[in-house]
Amino acid sequence: MIYQGNAITVARGDDDIATLTFDLKGESVNKLSTAVVQELDQAVEALGAEAGLQGLILASAKEAFIVGADITEFHGMFEKGQDEIQAMLERVHGIFNALEDLPFPTVSAINGLALGGGCEVTLTTDFRVMAETARIGLPETKLGILPGWGGCVRLPRLIGADNAIEWIAGGTENKAEACLKVGAVDAVVTAEALEAAARDILARANAGELDHRARRAEKTGPLKLDAIEQMMAFETAKGYVAGKAGPHYPAPVEAIKVVQKGAGEERARAQAIEAKAFGKLALSDVCYNLVGLFLNDQVVKKKGAGYEKQATAIDQAAVLGAGIMGGGIAYQSASKGTPILMKDIKEEAIALGLKESRKLFAKQVERGKLSVEQMAERLANIRPTLSYGDFAHVDLVVEAVVENPKVKGAVLAEVEEQVDDDTVLTSNTSTISITRLAENLKRPENFCGMHFFNPVHRMPLVEVIRGEKTGDAAVAATVAYARKMGKTPIVVNDCPGFLVNRVLFPYFGGFSQLMAQGADFRRVDKVMERFGWPMGPAYLLDVVGMDTAVHAGEVMAEGFPERMGSMGSDSGKSVIQLMVDHDRLGQKTDKGFYAYEEDKKGKPKKVVDEDAIALVKDLAEGEREFSDEEIIARMMVPLCLETVRCLEDGIVGTPAEADMALIYGIGFPPFRGGALRYIDAMGLDAFVAQADELAEELGPLYAPTDRLREMARVGERFYQDAQQA
Incomplete structure (x- = not known):
């Protein structure tokens, strides 16, 4: 030797x-x-x-x-x-x-x-x-x-x-x-x-x-x-x-x-x-944040692997509700090797779900990622059905029907009768309380949330939501299935909007208040895109859909009335509600803050719409010029503060998981490291001072928590040293 x-x-x-x-x-x-x-x-x-x-x-x-x-x-x-x-x-x-x-x-x-x-x-x-x-x-x-x-x-x-x-x-x-x-x-x-x-x-x-x-x-x-x-x-x-x-x-x-x-x-x-x-x-700050991102990702992966070790195997899955979302979930499961039943009550919905899956597989063939034979083999992993005939052999069910608590509750109670006692039930919901949905179930310990982000095949995050009665086995199985699908699962506790949407809506609240005070939404979009977001808030709302945003906003307002009860103009009407009232729902109706035309690839391309500009001006209490720094502060402070509250409330376990969820779920600029790293980079004392100044004019959405004030006072950070995530 x-x-x-x-x-x-x-x-x-x-x-x-x-x-x-x-x-x-x-x-x-x-x-x-x-x-x-x-x-x-x-x-x-x-x-x-x-x-x-x-x-x-x-x-x-x-x-x-x-x-x-x-x-x-x-x-x-x-x-x-x-x-x-x-x-x-x-x-x-x-x-x-x-x-x-x-x-x-x-x-x-x-x-x-x-x-x-x-x-x-x-x-x-x-x-x-x-x-x-x-x-x-x-x-x-x-x-x-x-x-x-x-x-x-x-x-x-x-x-x-x-x-x-x-x-x-x-x-x-x-x-x-x-x-x-x-x-x-x-x-x-x-x-x-x-x-x-x-x-x-x-x-x-x-x-x-x-x-x-x-x-x-x-x-x-x-x-x-x-x-x-x-x-x-x-x-x-x-x-x-x-x-x-x-x-x-x-x-x-x-x-x-x-x-x-x-x-x-x-x-x-x-x-x-x-x-x-x-x-x-x-x-550079960019390097510091991107290295931090890598370390955070390792924390999230390690936690996921820990859950996976406790989980029973998911060899057969099912999705309820075929549509675009159901088809996307079926595609993701099938493409990663887990057979899935795709059930709906309508033939046309089944056809739509299969069409979505086929389209996604065909793109893989076009890019040379799959052969035609491999596509056929993986497509065969999706079995469409109008009945519960084979549900006795399903290990995990993803309910993906319309975002309505009564409909979801009825469908979940119905499927519970058809599956084995150990089958895990999950709901793909973006806002509805998991604890509430579990009320009509006989085995609530087998039920949790499994919130996919749209489009399913592209967005890496899955929020796994633990309700009050959710058991550890259900969480472990759901995390394991999400990882098997090639996703990054982050376990969060139940609350209105869970983690990502709860944090996103104060950001939209900041946008609504800017609009109410006469800001130009096109300029706000440009400033936030230069800041690093993949799209500005007006464009993002067009993609999300105004009706979806209004519904989610109502859930947030009910859950957090003091901060999110009124995020509109003096008349009480938000710019998002205004768009809904004028049937401007965004890309789904080809008009929202922008109008949409098809580009050469058949994808929606945004163009300026004077009608939208006039509508927003009518809502505003006047015209006001905001500096880039003011726009950034008004948009980012409420988002960052809500992230802090989610950590303090125990909705999310660690700063690493909170920051990764925002990066993977809503495209928070990766080079900035996440909301909590962003606060650390600014300095907690500077951030608290900025928030206090804004809160005087704009109210509780901008008010720092007592714990954050204490952290700022003693010089604490969310990431205490180089090793900590």
Whole structure:
């Protein structure tokens, strides 16, 4: 044994080939933490001192090769400042360069995921062989940084600037076939043949058949592009990527600049350029929030996995109510391998549900994600029915009928009579109390909410709502089913609007008050879109539907009368109700705040509608100009305060879950990290002062809670330190 550590071992074979194996003890995956990188340094030093070696294989004893750096260390590391970040990068570059410069040929045997730092390790070796099922990539730009351990230097020299820019700026995970095509790997084989293929490459290198020294010279020298080729490769890419990434995500464009600046340089200078840019991005708010988002996501996934361990298997599901929503739920279940019955009382509704499912599967075929045979196979997982004939064998039912408590209550009581005593019943409701819906059930412990967001196939969040009598087994089964469907479930307690809609409606309340005071809704939309929302509040209301918003608003007003009882003009009428009164329901009637026309793809395209502008003006108490900052404060403060209240009321368990629910459920700007991170970034004392000032004019919707005031007074935060989610 040449070296043995907690995560790395290096063994010498009888053929004088050494194998460096990553196998981090106590973890399910390999990560490049500070401690593991330190071990790699020692292992490389030991390899350099070992006489007579003929080659090195980098391998993994786990299912994944290396999933990347240990992201839980990022906040703590980055908070130490530019000098410490720079020193860390120089240390890692030194280790990776020593690995690259070993006096014998080297090869990486990539058996599974090799991402971020894991990918960058493989780029140091002369050759790479890859299992058919493995994937490699550099996803750092998704965290607001760029590859900082040589990825921006080595990858362009290996696969060409164009391909490297696509990989790095897009943060993609790349399949074996694509990797082989661009030259990122030298061979693709079965997992069983991986070691033999790696040994064969080393034998050919030692025999002079493959020139590993020429490979190294290419990776450590300047990029072979003349001035015109450089301009075409980089300038075009910067414009395209800037348009795709948008102004709030600087890392993808910065990564292209790093590749461009380092193109004419030797390894050391190019790495220094990379390190400087990495340090600048690592200290940005965007990076801090995107790393926080990743950590929050891990918290949510861990909680979901904990529920899943307690759950019984869901092998057969059913959805009640076929329509667009029912069809979307059926599609999602069937596409992820869980057979589902789709029941309705009308043939035409069944036909609509099947049409929706078929349309979604057909899109997958068009994009090359599925073959026609796979589509047929998955479509067969959906069984339409007008009766309860096979419901005795169903493990979980999703009720997705109209948003009416009487109808839902009757349907749930009816289906309860048809299913097994252990079957879990769930209601896909956006506002109706789960405790109330359980009143007519004989087994309320088997019932909970399962709130999908529209469109089901796109929106990652599912709220799993625990009513007063909901049992742990029902929650666990529902979480497990949501995860099996490829969704992110977050468990919340019952209250009007649950978590996401309860938080969203104060945001709409802020919008209504702006309209009542004479703001221009088109300007409000533009300001909030520049702030980072995918669409402004007026456009969002058009998508949601005014009638849906009015109904949900009534539920909120009944549940929280002091704050949400009156969010209209002096006349008591909100701008949303005004739209309903004039049959302007949004996209569903082709007119709301905007008018809608079909674009070339048949999708609704918004256009300015003078009638809507005149209507809103008539409602207003006059015209008033608001600054961008005033608009943002009036929209964001009530949303953030309601998130705080949901946390204080125990509706949601942790800041991480609250923030992730808003990002996954309503498109809260990810680079801002969520409502609670947004308050932290502003400073609780500054946020409370801003809210108090607004509350004087606008009322209780803007009033901070006593607990928030106390947190501000003692300097507390929602995220106390770098590690806490």
